[in-house]
Amino acid sequence: MKKRVSIHDMARHLKVSSATVSLVLNGKGEKNHIRKELIESILNHAREVDYRPNLVAKSLRTGKSRIIGMLVEGISNPFFSSIASFVEHEAYQAGYKLFYSSTENDPDKARDLLRAFSERQVDAYIIAPTAGIEEDVRRLIENHQPVVVFDRELKAVSSASVMIDNYKGSFDATRHLLDQRFRNIALVTLESSQQQMEDRTRGYVDALGELKLEPSVFKIPYGAEEDHVDLINRFLLQHPELDAVYFATNYLALAGLESIRLLGLQIPNDLGVIAFDDNAFFNLTSPSITSIAQPVKEISSAIMQLLREQLSGELNREIPTRIILPTQLIVRDSSAQKKKKRSVATQ
Amino acid sequence: MKKRVSIHDMARHLKVSSATVSLVLNGKGEKNHIRKELIESILNHAREVDYRPNLVAKSLRTGKSRIIGMLVEGISNPFFSSIASFVEHEAYQAGYKLFYSSTENDPDKARDLLRAFSERQVDAYIIAPTAGIEEDVRRLIENHQPVVVFDRELKAVSSASVMIDNYKGSFDATRHLLDQRFRNIALVTLESSQQQMEDRTRGYVDALGELKLEPSVFKIPYGAEEDHVDLINRFLLQHPELDAVYFATNYLALAGLESIRLLGLQIPNDLGVIAFDDNAFFNLTSPSITSIAQPVKEISSAIMQLLREQLSGELNREIPTRIILPTQLIVRDSSAQKKKKRSVATQ
DNA sequence: ATGAAAGCGCTAACAC
DNA sequence: GTGTTAGCGCTTTCAT
Numbered sequence: 083m084k085k086r087v088s089i090h091d092m093a094r095h096l097k098v099s100s101a102t103v104s105l106v107l108n109g110k111g112e113k114n115h116i117r118k119e120l121i122e123s124i125l126n127h128a129r130e131v132d133y134r135p136n137l138v139a140k141s142l143r144t145g146k147s148r149i150i151g152m153l154v155e156g157i158s159n160p161f162f163s164s165i166a167s168f169v170e171h172e173a174y175q176a177g178y179k180l181f182y183s184s185t186e187n188d189p190d191k192a193r194d195l196l197r198a199f200s201e202r203q204v205d206a207y208i209i210a211p212t213a214g215i216e217e218d219v220r221r222l223i224e225n226h227q228p229v230v231v232f233d234r235e236l237k238a239v240s241s242a243s244v245m246i247d248n249y250k251g252s253f254d255a256t257r258h259l260l261d262q263r264f265r266n267i268a269l270v271t272l273e274s275s276q277q278q279m280e281d282r283t284r285g286y287v288d289a290l291g292e293l294k295l296e297p298s299v300f301k302i303p304y305g306a307e308e309d310h311v312d313l314i315n316r317f318l319l320q321h322p323e324l325d326a327v328y329f330a331t332n333y334l335a336l337a338g339l340e341s342i343r344l345l346g347l348q349i350p351n352d353l354g355v356i357a358f359d360d361n362a363f364f365n366l367t368s369p370s371i372t373s374i375a376q377p378v379k380e381i382s383s384a385i386m387q388l389l390r391e392q393l394s395g396e397l398n399r400e401i402p403t404r405i406i407l408p409t410q411l412i413v414r415d416s417s418a419q420k421k422k423k424r425s426v427a428t429q
Numbered sequence: 430m431k432k433r434v435s436i437h438d439m440a441r442h443l444k445v446s447s448a449t450v451s452l453v454l455n456g457k458g459e460k461n462h463i464r465k466e467l468i469e470s471i472l473n474h475a476r477e478v479d480y481r482p483n484l485v486a487k488s489l490r491t492g493k494s495r496i497i498g499m500l501v502e503g504i505s506n507p508f509f510s511s512i513a514s515f516v517e518h519e520a521y522q523a524g525y526k527l528f529y530s531s532t533e534n535d536p537d538k539a540r541d542l543l544r545a546f547s548e549r550q551v552d553a554y555i556i557a558p559t560a561g562i563e564e565d566v567r568r569l570i571e572n573h574q575p576v577v578v579f580d581r582e583l584k585a586v587s588s589a590s591v592m593i594d595n596y597k598g599s600f601d602a603t604r605h606l607l608d609q610r611f612r613n614i615a616l617v618t619l620e621s622s623q624q625q626m627e628d629r630t631r632g633y634v635d636a637l638g639e640l641k642l643e644p645s646v647f648k649i650p651y652g653a654e655e656d657h658v659d660l661i662n663r664f665l666l667q668h669p670e671l672d673a674v675y676f677a678t679n680y681l682a683l684a685g686l687e688s689i690r691l692l693g694l695q696i697p698n699d700l701g702v703i704a705f706d707d708n709a710f711f712n713l714t715s716p717s718i719t720s721i722a723q724p725v726k727e728i729s730s731a732i733m734q735l736l737r738e739q740l741s742g743e744l745n746r747e748i749p750t751r752i753i754l755p756t757q758l759i760v761r762d763s764s765a766q767k768k769k770k771r772s773v774a775t776q
Numbered sequence: 777a778t779g780a781a782a783g784c785g786c787t788a789a790c791a792c
Numbered sequence: 793g794t795g796t797t798a799g800c801g802c803t804t805t806c807a808t
Binding site for chain 4: 445446447448449452461462463464467486488489490491492
Binding site: 134135136137138139141142147149156157158160163164166167170174179180181182183184191195197198200201202203336339340343361362363365366367368 | 481482483484485486488489494496503504505507510511513514517521526527528529530531538542544545547548549550683686687690708709710712713714715
C-alpha cells in the first residue's frame with residue numbers, strides 16, 4: 083500500500099516547511115508573498131505524488147467540515163428522495179457535500195443520527211423532524227448551529243423552516259371533491275400526531291364543515307406497511323356509503339389504490355380518489371389520479387437559501403425565517419364529476 | 430454558546446488525567462484496573478455535562494471513521510433508494526453509518542465524491558460505478574480499501590461485486606414476449622456503454638435470434654429526461670410494425686408508458702409492454718405491467734456480506750468474490766397473449 | 777519571503 | 793492503578 087503522502091512528506095522532499103506548503107495549497111501563497119517559482123514547484127509536486135489532503139485533520143483544526151447533514155423520514159419515499167436529490171445538487175454547487183440518513187420515524191434513531199452528525203462536526207443540519215426530538219433540535223439552535231427544519235413543524239421549537247400550506251392544500255382538495263358532487267368523503271391518514279397530518283385533517287374537516295357534512299377519518303397506525311392494504315380494505319367494506327376517498331400521503335394512496343383494485347371498485351364512479359403528494363405514475367394509471375402536488379423543487383431551493391443565510395452568518399435576527407409554500411391541485415380523472423344517479427341515491 | 434466539553438475539561442474537573450477518562454469512556458476501564466468508583470464518577474460526570482466525543486479527533490487518531498460511503502447513480506431512482514435504504518439498515522446494525530451520494534452518471538462528480546469519501550477516511554466503499562472511474566476504483570483496491578461494486582461491472586477492475594444476471598433476465602423477458610406470440614419486439618434502452626445495458630441488449634438479441642427474428646434497438650441519449658417521451662413518441666410512430674416494446678430500465682418505462690398513453694395505443698392489443706425493474710405502481714396501472722424484478726433485498730444483503738468480510742479482514746483470497754443474483758419475471762397483463770388477428774396482419 | 781511552533785481532541789504505549 | 797507523553801495531519805500566528 084502506497085502510504086498517503088502528507089504535507090510534511092512534501093515539505094521534506096522540497097526542503098521547505100510544511101507551513102509554506104499548506105499556504106500554497108490553500109491558495110494563500112500569493113497573499114503571503116511566496117516566490118512564484120516556489121509556488122509552482124509545490125503545486126507541481128503535489129500533483130505528481132497525487133496529494134490528497136486529510137480532511138479529517140483539516141476539520142479537527144478548523145472546526146469546519148463542509149458537510150451538511152440531512153435527516154429524512156425514509157429515503158425510499160419519493161418525496162424525500164427527490165428533495166434530497168435537489169438539495170444535494172444545490173449544496174454541491176455551493177461547495178458542500180450532503181450526507182443524508184433516514185430516521186424511519188424513530189426518535190431514538192433520529193437522535194442517534196443527529197448525534198452522529200454533530201460528532202462529525204457537520205456545518206449545518208436539514209431536518210424533517212420526527213416527534214420527540216424537540217429538545218435535541220432546540221439544543222442545536224441554542225448552540226448556534228445552522229438548522230433548517232422542513233416538511234413538519236416542530237411545535238415549541240423556533241427554527242428556520244420551510245413548510246407547505248397543508249391546511250389550504252387539504253381544504254382545496256376536499257373542496258374540489260365537493261365541487262365535483264362527491265358528498266361522502268373519507269380521509270385516510272396516519273395515526274400520528276405529526277403537525278402536517280393534523281393540518282391536513284383540519285383542512286378536510288373545515289371544507290366539509292362549510293356544507294355541514296360530517297367527516298369520516300380513518301387513521302392507520304404508523305409502520306406495518308404490509309397491513310395497510312388489508313386495513314383499507316376493511317374500512318372501505320365497512321363504509322359502503324362512501325363515494326370518495328382522500329389519501330393523506332403518498333404511500334397510503336398506493337395501498338389505497340391497491341385495495342380499490344382488489345375490491346373491484348370503479349374509479350371515479352364507485353369511488354372518487356384524490357391523493358396528497360403527486361407521483362409520476364398518477365398520470366399513467368387508468369383512470370389517472372388527481373393529486374395535491376408539493377413543490378419539491380421550490381422546497382429544496384428554499385431550504386438551501388435559508389441555510390446559506392445562516393452559514394454566511396448574515397442572519398442575525400432573532401425571529402427565524404419561516405417559508406410557507408403553496409401546494410398545487412392537479413386535477414385528473416379520478417375525481418371526475420359524479421354521475422347524478424348514485425349521488426342522489428346515497429343522499 | 431455552551432462550549433463543547435472535551436475529555437480534558439472533564440479530566441481537569443475530576444482531577445484525573447485525560448488518559449484515564451478516555452479509557453473509561455471507551456469501556457476499557459475494567460481491563461486497565463481502574464477503580465470501580467472512579468469509573469462510576471467519570472461516567473456520571475460525562476452524563477451530567479452531556480459529553481459528546483469529537484469523532485473527528487478520534488478518526489484522526491485511529492484512522493477509522495465507522496462510516497461507509499455509498500455511490501449511486503441517482504438517489505431519486507427507486508431502485509437505488511431502496512437498495513440504499515436496506516443497506517443503511519444493515520450497516521446501522523453493524524455499527525456503521527452509511528453516507529450516500531449521487532454521481533448522476535458523471536465521472537467527474539463520481540471521482541470527486543470518491544475523493545471526498547477518501548479524504549474523510551471512510552472505512553469502506555459501496556459503488557455503483559459510472560464508466561470512466563476504473564482507475565480510481567482500482568487505486569482504492571490496491572490500497573486495500575474495502576470495496577464492493579454493484580449493479581454494474583467495472584471491466585478491467587477486479588473487485589468484490591454483486592450483480593444480477595442481466596443477460597438471463599433480459600433473455601427470459603424477450604422469450605416471454607415471444608411465447609405470448611409477439612413477433613416485432615423493440616428494445617428501448619440507453620445510449621451508454623454500461624455493461625449491464627449491454628448484457629440486457631445481448632439477452633434480447635439472442636432470444637430473438639433463436640427464432641431468426643431481427644432486433645430493433647432504440648437507443649436514447651443519457652440525460653435530457655424531459656425529452657424521453659418525445660423521442661419514444663417519434664420512434665413508435667416511425668415503427669408501426671412493432672407489436673411489443675421492452676423498456677430496459679425503470680425511468681425509460683415511465684417515459685414509454687406516458688408516450689403510449691399520449692399516442693392512444695392500447696396495451697397489450699396494440700402493443701405489448703415489458704419493463705426491466707419492478708415498481709409498486711406496475712400493479713396499479715390498467716393494464717398492469719409485466720416486469721423483470723431485481724431482488725433488491727438480496728442485493729443489499731449480499732453487498733453487506735461482502736463488505737463485512739473485507740472489514741473484518743477475514744478475507745485474504747486474491748480472487749475477489751462475485752455474487753450474481755437471479756432476476757424474477759413478474760407476469761402481468763401488459764404482455765397478455767396477442768390476439769391472432771393483428772399478429773397475422775403484421776407478419 | 778519563509779520557518780518554527782503551538783495546538784485542535786483524542787488514543788495508546790509506556791512510565792511510575 | 794493512574795499519569796505522562798507523543799503524536800495523528802493540518803492551519804495559523806509570530807518571529808526572523
